[in-house]
Amino acid sequence: xxxxxxxHWQALNQTLRQLVNTPLSSLLSIIVIGIAFxxxxxxYTLLGNLQTISGDVTDTxxxxxxxxxxxxxxxxxxxxxxxxxLSYIASFQFxxxxxxxxxxxxxxxxxxxxNNLIRNPLPDAFxxxxxxxxxxxxxNIRATIKEWSEIExxxxxxxxxxxxxxxxxxxxxxxxxxxVLLSLALVIVVFNTIRLQIxxxxxxxxxxxxxxxxxxxxxxxxxxxxxxxxxxxxxxxWLLIALGIQAxxxxxxxxxxxxxxxxxxxxxxxxDSLSLFIFSALLGWLGARLSVAQHLSQxxxx
Amino acid sequence: xISFKSVYKRYPDGYEALKNVAFTIHPGELVFVSGHSGxxxxxxxxxxAAIERPTSGHVMVSDQNINALxxxxxxxxxxxxxxxxxxxxxxxxxxxxxxVMLPLxxxxxxxxxxxxxxxxxxxxxGLLEKENAYPITLSGGEKQRLCxxxxxxxxxxxxxxxxxxxxxxxxxxxxxxxxxxSFHQVGVTVVIATHDTTLLxxxxxxxxxxxxxxxxV
Numbered sequence: 001x002x003x004x005x006x007x008h009w010q011a012l013n014q015t016l017r018q019l020v021n022t023p024l025s026s027l028l029s030i031i032v033i034g035i036a037f038x039x040x041x042x043x044y045t046l047l048g049n050l051q052t053i054s055g056d057v058t059d060t061x062x063x064x065x066x067x068x069x070x071x072x073x074x075x076x077x078x079x080x081x082x083x084x085x086l087s088y089i090a091s092f093q094f095x096x097x098x099x100x101x102x103x104x105x106x107x108x109x110x111x112x113x114x115n116n117l118i119r120n121p122l123p124d125a126f127x128x129x130x131x132x133x134x135x136x137x138x139x140n141i142r143a144t145i146k147e148w149s150e151i152e153x154x155x156x157x158x159x160x161x162x163x164x165x166x167x168x169x170x171x172x173x174x175x176x177x178x179x180v181l182l183s184l185a186l187v188i189v190v191f192n193t194i195r196l197q198i199x200x201x202x203x204x205x206x207x208x209x210x211x212x213x214x215x216x217x218x219x220x221x222x223x224x225x226x227x228x229x230x231x232x233x234x235x236x237x238w239l240l241i242a243l244g245i246q247a248x249x250x251x252x253x254x255x256x257x258x259x260x261x262x263x264x265x266x267x268x269x270x271x272d273s274l275s276l277f278i279f280s281a282l283l284g285w286l287g288a289r290l291s292v293a294q295h296l297s298q299x300x301x302x
Numbered sequence: 303x304i305s306f307k308s309v310y311k312r313y314p315d316g317y318e319a320l321k322n323v324a325f326t327i328h329p330g331e332l333v334f335v336s337g338h339s340g341x342x343x344x345x346x347x348x349x350x351a352a353i354e355r356p357t358s359g360h361v362m363v364s365d366q367n368i369n370a371l372x373x374x375x376x377x378x379x380x381x382x383x384x385x386x387x388x389x390x391x392x393x394x395x396x397x398x399x400x401x402v403m404l405p406l407x408x409x410x411x412x413x414x415x416x417x418x419x420x421x422x423x424x425x426x427x428g429l430l431e432k433e434n435a436y437p438i439t440l441s442g443g444e445k446q447r448l449c450x451x452x453x454x455x456x457x458x459x460x461x462x463x464x465x466x467x468x469x470x471x472x473x474x475x476x477x478x479x480x481x482x483x484s485f486h487q488v489g490v491t492v493v494i495a496t497h498d499t500t501l502l503x504x505x506x507x508x509x510x511x512x513x514x515x516x517x518x519v
Contacts, residue, residue, distance in 0.1 A: 010407060207393060208408060212380035213408040
């Protein structure tokens with residue numbers, strides 16, 4: 001076991017030395033991988049941020065029922081009892097026109113305007129939280145409620161979020177395709193780097209084989225090199241994204257202040273970052289493995 | 303022990319390097335393999351190290367049948383061998399110390415133990431002061447000593463040398479032969495392919511004489 005460990009330690013050492021000894025070419029391939037990865041990674045991060053907006057809303061759709069201005073107390077109770085009998089409803093809440101006006105006064109910063117109103121223009125309303133429903137079921141519920149005589153208007157509050165969500169799903173598909181393509185690019189970059197390395201180390205490999213090196217001994221430093229290159233490339237991409245988000249957030253602050261909100265982009269989560277590093281290490285390893293399989297067998301001592 | 307039984311070696315181009323060769327080298331023996339160039343000396347050594355396989359016949363090295371040896375078993379056969387190549391195969395991009403270190407790295411030695419052994423091997427061939435120098439700075443004889451140090455650092459039971467004194471003057475050749483003799487004295491089997499008559503004049507040792515692929519003595 002300790003021999004096994006020491007051999008791995010040696011291979012890792014050798015790999016790191018190799019990286020340091022050829023700083024320019026190492027740096028170039030790392031940057032290439034970094035840039036290639038930063039594209040899908042950047043879009044992924046952006047999508048993730050947009051999803052936090054749509055995410056919570058879309059899970060359980062919300063309906064707003066606006067009642068006719070002429071609706072009496074009796075009519076309201078009528079709707080109340082009918083809603084209680086309706087299926088798919090998780091909870092509902094009555095908001096009278098007075099409360100609605102108060103809320104408008106407090107939240108909208110429209111105190112002046114509201115104070116100047118002669119009469120309350122707002123309707124009574126019900127806010128309904130539905131259970132998980134399919135779009136068809138949602139449409140059925142909406143149609144049923146719309147038939148009731150006291151109802152002026154039924155609004156599905158989560159429509160915009162659903163559209164955004166659908167859009168984001170499309171985006172995710174694009175990211176996935178991009179990621180697959182650029183993962184392939186990473187494998188190819190590593191494949192080629194390892195190929196060049198094997199060529200320049202031809203003598204060493206040949207001598208090593210002659211004096212009893214096993215194939216796995218010869219392979220090991222190359223595999224480490226591939227994996228490290230993958231991770232370093234991922235780190236470069238991560239850094240690029242971090243810098244990008246930093247820059248965007250700085251300008252967003254100003255924009256968000258104008259809209260009196262606190263909107264900013266979140267960085268990749270720890271879990272996503274870890275997955276990124278592990279995944280790119282595996283890809284680098286794979287590129288190296290393929291390259292070694294292809295080129296090492298061609299070096300047989302004579 | 304090394305034994306050949308009716309060994310033939312024919313290369314893909316049809317050239318027949320060895321014809322019906324049979325001999326046995328006992329453990330701890332020192333044997334010369336002699337003959338003109340092209341007589342099959344190198345081929346014989348390559349068969350022992352499983353660099354080539356016999357076309358027919360049997361080659362046994364330390365109880366292993368070279369004919370039947372699986373490809374992934376070859377490294378382990380070579381662990382018991384020390385090889386000195388005609389073209390030296392020195393790695394010029396690393397120090398003398400690192401060159402001699404390579405066989406121990408391959409065998410997974412701990413760094414400390416390995417460094418001690420490398421220095422012992424370099425001391426034995428008189429290159430200890432130059433351990434941090436690069437091979438390019440060495441003379442022809444010193445390079446040959448480096449090869450010997452690399453071949454013996456892992457303490458092989460069989461030492462195989464292909465023309466170890468080629469292009470060296472007589473004094474150098476004698477001192478290198480002295481090194482081989484000292485390994486022979488501690489029980490290492492030594493096989494030296496050479497056509498250097500100054501070495502072959504030493505009648506204490508057996509000589510296998512090859513002539514156009516056939517063993518004549």
